[in-house]
Amino acid sequence: MEATANQGGRATITDVAKRSGTSIKTVSRVFNDEPFVRAETKKRVLEAAAALDYHPNIAARSLVRGRSFLIGLFYENPSPNYVVDLQTGALDRLRDERFRLLLFPCQSARAMSGKLLQVARTSGLEGIVLAPPLGDDPRTVKELREGRMPFVRIAPTTALDASPMVGIDDVEAARAMTQHLLDLGHRRIAFVQGDPGHPSTGQRLSGFRAALTEAGVSFDERLLEEGMYTFESGLAAGRRLFADRMRPTAVFAANDDMAAGIAVAAKEYGLDIPAHVSIAGFDDSLISRVTWPQLTTIHQPTYDMAHVATDALLALIERQPLDRAVGLPHRLLVRGSTGKAPSGEAANAGSSA
């Protein structure tokens, strides 16, 4: 072959070595920032590389090192806001690292159960970040552990020490929100649950209940509504709640999408927010700022959680020390959708449907 100019394709390390009058090893040293290269030599190499528009071949590099420098972000969440926060947090952490991020939107935790390791292997991933609720599938966790695939979970609720994790305290946050409603004088507070498949659903509910119990307020179980974390399910739950003569003076939804649906239902019933009914959400997603009035909610640092999780994953892969569990603070954002309970406590203002 006697290759001289490497016709056609991209320049290789050999081309650069020839052009700079050095060896491929020296070029390799320069491109890997290894010490012991004379400044002048380095300069010559860099010039040749620039002239040839040389970029190291990632595949070759990966092959010889036995590493892919690829990590995967697995998520199931249907909320674009949440997903983008997640991605951005991970991507930002990867900036200036050699690692790259591959996305794995999943239909459901159930559908992925037992397949995740397989997918990771096929894609050559070196590690995985699992967004909720994927990190709560026992089978997935078991598989990943047995397969020795490094992984970090965001906001897991089961087998907390099965992997490094990062999260907020959902129970505590829900308790804080409930306390806020109690402080405003509400006593008939409804709670709309999220997807039963998400463990956050149970946690938020238990925080809600705990706050009521502490305050000595008994809970009317008829005010516990089911939902699926979607706008539509919130709308439906709201309609059911407001159709009742003994409707609540406040509704705490386990996420913002449902809260927005509930707000629409309230308007359908001619109820003013917050004069007739207060509505609280959870997540501080974009949607919470575009309803009118804006939703009182809990800010979850999704971006930060993804950032920290990615950080931990890199440490795990590189076998560096890391925190097994990081707790990030939530924030209660009081906005226009919650206000003083109507006087008379169980007021029934507004037109009925």
Add this chain to the structure above:
Amino acid sequence: MEATANQGGRATITDVAKRSGTSIKTVSRVFNDEPFVRAETKKRVLEAAAALDYHPNIAARSLVRGRSFLIGLFYENPSPNYVVDLQTGALDRLRDERFRLLLFPCQSARAMSGKLLQVARTSGLEGIVLAPPLGDDPRTVKELREGRMPFVRIAPTTALDASPMVGIDDVEAARAMTQHLLDLGHRRIAFVQGDPGHPSTGQRLSGFRAALTEAGVSFDERLLEEGMYTFESGLAAGRRLFADRMRPTAVFAANDDMAAGIAVAAKEYGLDIPAHVSIAGFDDSLISRVTWPQLTTIHQPTYDMAHVATDALLALIERQPLDRAVGLPHRLLVRGSTGKAPSGEAANAGSSA
């Protein structure tokens, strides 16, 4: 070395060959679905592979083929809804292909100008999908062409034949929306522009103007407001518009996020939508369905555009025939935020601030 069992690491093609009593070439044939492998041999290979949990090493494969099977999606859009639609469209097209998608969220087209090819080369991309407005930067386009990097643009507005493209007709869609408002009897219609850096801004405005001109309605230039495609800029524009005594009876915003902001401004001024003022958006983003009332808008098939663009990119990379330009249809979605113009044409109902 006399390697027998490949200790520690992943199983390789050699391991599979040994275990199945064949050669690596045969294993390779099986895993690449090449013909001329006896069914029985194939079966043996597959069994051995399964037993060993063998997955072909992507890096090695890429190296020898001189291909990365990586494509990049570059976007600048700050709207999570839009971004996720884009990603999903591209990802869905890639399903069951060997290609993988790398994400490149960009700060701005300007910041990327002159760097894009560089980034693509460094990441070893085989091709690129450019979401608006990145596809309108002349320098980027020139560079990509000269560097012979396959790329497809979504909704470009300049140098339309510089690359394969897919889009909708923004001018036509804006004209349709304006016509809808005219049909409802509106004559004082305000237009809120988007980010001047996005070419869609100019197109939508010109569609708006064209419709007015055709209808013989003169346009009061004071009803042309600036915006940035963000919720906040819409809110600000809305406040300016509604503070004026001669406020419009309808507002057409160049996207939904701004329209949602305008709706909030209207409520601040005590204006009922659509009784006092009609509001129209553009994009059919999630936000358009969570305001109250829901926004009349234009459905842009973002998902489909990304899907088609990715499809075209793959064809381009594989040197297969493809359409240089695909036009996708828009859809006018009439929802609750637009209604008949207040009687008396220039009505001024509602309380002022």
Add this chain to the structure above:
DNA sequence: TTGTAAGCGTTATCAC
């Protein structure tokens, strides 16, 4: 401080 040689795990060539 620099260079030589040996792989990394595939696919491609070409003989059998």
Add this chain to the structure above:
DNA sequence: GTGATAACGCTTACAA
């Protein structure tokens, strides 16, 4: 149908 063997472009011993 199948199997040696040579690349692919790079990093890592190991010399010099």
